Amino acid sequence: MRLQTRLTLAMLALAWLPLGLSVWVLTLRTEAAFQRSFEERRGAIGAAVREGLAQAGRDLDVALQRVAQDSVLREVLLEPLGRDRFYGVQERERAAMVEAGRLMTSAAIDTLRLVDRREGGRVLAMGHRRGLAEAEPEALALLGERASEPVIRRERVEDEASGAARDVWTLQVARAADDRVALIGGRRLDAGLLAEILAGAAGAGTGGVEVAVVGSDGHPIAATFAGEAPSAGWDVGVRPLAGAGGEGAQAELRVYVSRAGVDAVVAGVWAAAAALAGVGALLALLMGLWISRRISRPLEVLAAAADRVAGGERQVEVPDPGGRDEVASLSRAFNRMTHDLADSEERLRQSERVAAWQEIARRIAHEIKNPLFPIQMSIETLQKVWKRRHPDFEEIFEESTTTILEEVARMSRIVTEFRDFARLPAPSPERVDVGELLRQVAGLHRDVDEAVTVRVEPGAAVAASVDADQVRQAMTNLVKNAVEAHQGAGPAPGAEVVLSARVHDGELQLRCDDNGPGIPPEVRERLFTPYFTTKSQGTGLGLAIVHRIVSEHRGRVRVRGLPGGGTRFELALPLDGAAGSADTVLRGPDGGGT
Known part of the structure; x- marks a missing residue:
């Protein structure tokens, strides 16, 4: 990998790593802060909804108090029952049923049940359904120490128009009309009631909030939303609601808070981080280019010059970038090195030329000396034979001249080879x-x-x-x-x-x-x-x-x-x-x- 690329990657790392770490920490802290806010909102909204249900119970209690003071109720039901002149008198039983419906309507409640406390919860009359139901001893538990607190109960209610009966979930409160008759009134627990309660809890910040009351079997009783419960992108908090007489949890309150706000904030943080990363990458690229021009470019020039020197060139010089940093010092040192190398090689060549000529002279002297000796001996022999007038002079002359010619030819060949080697074009x-x-x-x-x-x-x-x-x-x-x-x-x-x-x-x-x-x-x-x-x-x-x-x-x-x-x-x-x-x-x- 080239130095310029490594420098650019290093600049990118210096730009991105701190930014990524900061964004990661900021995201964690933002999510933690929003989580605390969610928990506070869930708690506030849950408390507000529970208070709304309690207020609905108190309103029911006030309505039942008015019903208990109704004069017609006393005349039709309470007084005859006190004199034991109610049971078995069909006219009075029918009158009690009619009166229960009137009282339920006038009190603006959804269910009304009158029960005999002495007869184990025997039903005297109902306003929300025709006929009489079996005794419900457990209903008397509503008159315990926490009688003013509402409980959630399932109730069968007839539709006034069609007469069809169906089970509905109600919020019920009990009140004693006298020492014998108890009034159990209820209001339907549905989306309308929850929406009304949620609207009254605006101070708790109900934007992006949904609530639901879920039965112990996990099925919804009432909810402010239609269809499936919110899941992805929502946080949920659960609070139990009391059952009949406060015994155990008959239902639970679920509060859903949307995470759209925090997700939008986190997305915005990451979008800003991406923009900053782009700016950082551009700055890192510019910084890498600047550093490469200041550092890597001179080094590349030095590397190319070194390759030329390695290839045999000696008159190589790199530009002096100026300054007093290491790159400038290296460039100047390289130029000094090439100059010194050229001078050294020139001196070496001169020494080699001198040595070569000395060797050539020695070899020529040696090679020429070898044939000179036979030539000298042949000439001296001819001189001696000539002076003595030797009778075989002609034969000796022929032999000596042949030797001289051979050695002269040998000398000529030696000179030719030296010439060819020295003057090779x-x-x-x-x-x-x-x-x-x-x-x-x-x-x-x-x-x-x-x-x-x-x-x-x-x-x-x-x-x-x-x-x-x-x-x-x-x-x-x-x-x-x-x-x-x-x-x-x-x-x-x-x-x-x-x-x-x-x-x-x-x-x-x-x-x-x-x-x-x-x-x-x-x-x-x-x-x-x-x-x-x-x-x-x-x-x-x-x-x-x-x-x-x-x-x-x-x-x-x-x-x-x-x-x-x-x-x-x-x-x-x-x-x-x-x-x-x-x-x-x-x-x-x-x-x-x-």
């Missing part, structure tokens, strides 16, 4: 048929030694851009070296030198294979060193010239032993004929390094 690449070039090289050596076969492997028809003369000279030197290796090892059946060419991995590969004695590893490492030779008549420049030619073509020379004996020289040259420096790869018979 730059390559002039042109499109050539490499196969034809190899056949020409093989033809030059076909009759050199009848014991050694020089041939070109089929399939060498390859075209490439190279300097034909230099490549021909390099391959000629390799073939000459291989033939001389066979000759030095002595006659052997099947001795041959095989030339081949192919294109592989975008480069031209020329091979010279022989099945001779091979080259020892310790010798292989010095093969291309100028003036190094293992031959008594060699100058040590043949393979050095090969390496020089390949170097000028920006290629590589590979040397490896072949299985079963022999040596392979491989010249790898660029197909485009580019010039440069060569690498030398030395390998063993298995292809590994030697």
Whole structure:
């Protein structure tokens, strides 16, 4: 990953992580605050609804008090019952039923039941249903210590229009009309009553609030909503409501509070966070670009310059960004390093040139001195024979002059090789048929030694851009070296030198294979060193010239032993004929390094 990318990601992390952490903490605190608010609202609304139900009970108690004071009720029911002249008198029982309906209507209540406390809760009359019901002893429990508190009871009520009876849930209160008759009045517990109570509890904040009274079996008794109870996005609180006489929970009050407000606030917080994250990302991007221009761009320039220096350039200088920071110091240090490196290499080249000329002078002196001695001896012999007027002078003259001519030819060959090595021109690449070039090289050596076969492997028809003369000279030197290796090892059946060419991995590969004695590893490492030779008549420049030619073509020379004996020289040259420096790869018979 590039430094610029890492810097930009770091800036984004610095911008987003604190923001994300802050939003997360703010969200938790907001939800906690709203949760406390919900609990307070649920508690307040629950208390308000319970108070509303209690107030409805008190209103029922007041209505029953008025019913108990009604004169007609006393005349029709209470006084006859007190004189034991009520039961069995059908006219009075029917009159009591009619009077119960009138009293229920006048008191604006939904149910009214008159029961005989002495007869185990025997029903005397009902205003909400025709006929008489069985005695309900449990109804007398409504007259206990908490008689003023309403309870929830199921009651069967007849519809005035259709006469059909159905069970409804009511809020009931009991009051004694006298020491014998009890009045049990009720009001329907439905959505209307709850809505009325909820409207009266506006001070508790009833917006986004629904309430329901649910029976002990889990079925709703009354609710301010229709259909299913609110679930997703609502918080619910539960409070028990008393049953008959306050014995246990006959029902429970459920208060639903909407979370739409807090969800909207949290969504707003996250929306604001997203906007801030976008702004932070933009600022981080700009900051990353600025830092990259100040830090990574100079470093990229330095890296590119270092690659150029590694590629061989020396006159490389990077712009000074100015300032006194580390990047500026590094740029200036790099420029000093390249200058020092160029100076050092120039001094090294000068030293190498001096050493090379010294070595050349030494080698030339050595190579020329060797033939000079036979020449000197031949001339001195001629002088002595001439002075003595030796009778075999002509024969000795012929022998001595032949020796002198051979050594002069040897000196001429030495001078020519030194000249070729010292004055090798730059390559002039042109499109050539490499196969034809190899056949020409093989033809030059076909009759050199009848014991050694020089041939070109089929399939060498390859075209490439190279300097034909230099490549021909390099391959000629390799073939000459291989033939001389066979000759030095002595006659052997099947001795041959095989030339081949192919294109592989975008480069031209020329091979010279022989099945001779091979080259020892310790010798292989010095093969291309100028003036190094293992031959008594060699100058040590043949393979050095090969390496020089390949170097000028920006290629590589590979040397490896072949299985079963022999040596392979491989010249790898660029197909485009580019010039440069060569690498030398030395390998063993298995292809590994030697």
